[in-house]
Amino acid sequence: xxxxxxxxxxxxxxxxxxxxxxxxxxxxxxxxxxxxxxxxxxxxxxxxxxxxxxxxxxxxxxxxxxxxxxxxxxxxxxxxxxxxxxxxxxxxxxxxxxxxxxxxxxxxxx
Amino acid sequence: xxxxxxxxxxxxxxxxxxxxxxxxxxxxxxxxxxxxxxxxxxxxxxxxxxxxxxxxxxxxxxxxxxxxxxxxxxxxxxxxxxxxxxxxxxxxxxxxxxxxxxxxxxxxxxxxxxxxxxxxxxxxxxxxxxxxxxxxxxxxxxxxxxxxxxxxxxxxxxxxx
Numbered sequence: 061x062x063x064x065x066x067x068x069x070x071x072x073x074x075x076x077x078x079x080x081x082x083x084x085x086x087x088x089x090x091x092x093x094x095x096x097x098x099x100x101x102x103x104x105x106x107x108x109x110x111x112x113x114x115x116x117x118x119x120x121x122x123x124x125x126x127x128x129x130x131x132x133x134x135x136x137x138x139x140x141x142x143x144x145x146x147x148x149x150x151x152x153x154x155x156x157x158x159x160x161x162x163x164x165x166x167x168x169x170x
Numbered sequence: 171x172x173x174x175x176x177x178x179x180x181x182x183x184x185x186x187x188x189x190x191x192x193x194x195x196x197x198x199x200x201x202x203x204x205x206x207x208x209x210x211x212x213x214x215x216x217x218x219x220x221x222x223x224x225x226x227x228x229x230x231x232x233x234x235x236x237x238x239x240x241x242x243x244x245x246x247x248x249x250x251x252x253x254x255x256x257x258x259x260x261x262x263x264x265x266x267x268x269x270x271x272x273x274x275x276x277x278x279x280x281x282x283x284x285x286x287x288x289x290x291x292x293x294x295x296x297x298x299x300x301x302x303x304x305x306x307x308x309x310x311x312x313x314x315x316x317x318x319x320x321x322x323x324x325x326x327x328x329x330x331x
Contacts, residue, residue, distance in 0.1 A: 130188075151295070
C-alpha cells in the first residue's frame with residue numbers, strides 16, 4: 061500500500077513538473093503577450109493541481125493536507141482574476157493582439 | 171442572520187484548521203478576535219453588497235467543480251499540444267463577443283472566471299450581458315459558443331435567484 065501511494069504520488073509530481081516546464085517553454089515559444097498568457101495558464105491550473113495532489117498523497121490525513129487543499133482552492137480562485145486583470149489592462153492600453161487572418165472582420169464587428 | 175451564523179462557523183473552522191494549535195488559550199483568544207474582526211467587516215460589506223444568498227450556492231459547487239476540472243484537463247492537453255508540436259497544431263487566436271445568460275453579479279463573475287480558468291480561453295471584458303473572449307484556438311471559442319459552460323453556470327445560479 062505504502063509503495064503504491066508513493067508510486068502514484070511520484071507520478072503526479074513528475075507530471076506536475078513536466079507541466080510547469082511546458083508552461084515555461086510555451087512562454088518563450090508563443091508569439092505575443094496574449095498567447096503567452098495561455099501558456100502561463102497551464103502552470104496556473106493543472107501543474108499546481110498535480111504537484112499539490114502528489115504532496116497530499118505524501119502528507120496523508122493530517123492538517124498539512126487540509127492546508128494544501130486550501131492552497132489549491134485559493135490558487136484556482138485567484139489566478140483567473142489576475143489573468144483577467146492583466147489581459148484587460150493590455151487591451152485597454154491598446155496592445156494589438158495577434159489574430160488569425162480571417163478573424164479581423166470578427167473583431168471589428170464586436 | 172443565517173449568513174452570520176454560517177460565516178462565524180466557517181471562519182472559526184478555517185482558523186482552527188490553519189493554526190493547528192487547539193489548546194493554547196492565548197492563540198485561541200487571538201483567533202476569536204480575528205473572527206470577530208472579520209465578521210464586523212463582512213457585515214459592513216453585506217449592507218452595501220448583499221451576499222447572503224450565496225450560501226445556497228454551496229451544495230451545487232462540488233458537481234460543477236468536478237465538471238470544470240474535466241474541462242481544465244482537456245483544455246490543458248489542447249494547449250500542451252500547441253506548445254510541444256507547433257508545426258502540427260498551429261495557433262488560431264480569436265476574439266469574439268459571446269452572450270451570457272446569467273443575471274446576477276455572482277453568476278456573471280463565476281462564468282467569466284470559469285472561462286479564464288480553462289487555459290486557451292480568457293475573458294477580456296464583461297459588459298451587460300456580453301462577455302468578450304480571447305481564445306488561443308478557434309475551436310475552443312466555438313466550443314464556448316455552443317454554451318455548455320454557460321448553461322451549467324446558469325443552472326448553478328438558479329439556486330440564488
